[in-house]
Amino acid sequence: MRLSIRNQFAGTVVAVAVGEVMSTVKVRLTGGQEVTAAITAESVRDLGLAEGTSVLVLVKSTEASVATGAVDRISIRNRLTGVVSSVDHGHVMTTVKITLDGGEALTAAITRDGAEDLDLADGTQVTALVKSTEVSIALPPG
Secondary structure (H helix, E strand, C coil): CCCCCEEEEEEEEEEEEEEEEEEEEEEEECCCCCCEEEHHHHHHHHHHHCCCCCEEEEEEECCCCECCCCCCCCCEEEEEEEEEEEEEEEEEEEEEEEEEECCEEEEEEEHHHHHHHHHCCCCCCCEHHHHHHCCEECCCCC
């Protein structure tokens, strides 16, 4: 299956906490950073997710925010650190490509005003922020 979601990361499930309706799944990406997904308990069962399961982590580029400097005292679980590798300004929106510390490439689509306010440029150290409710989990093909 081909998807329009730009951010697709391979990883391994390292923890699953199953609730009555919702669950959290923590995944270690191949580069070493961890991502938490909040998905339904039904999805955890249907996908057979457990520690050691190989998965794909999916994040739409519009669901990734970008921060410079320290990110303290915030409820967003997913804070992926890296360096800006390119900035492409459109009239209203900007595409920011980030090379994560583990080597993966993440794309964030943010407003041009936001990108300009942050003075984003190649080489800028950033943290990509993604709410756990905006992370999807898929099983790899095959």
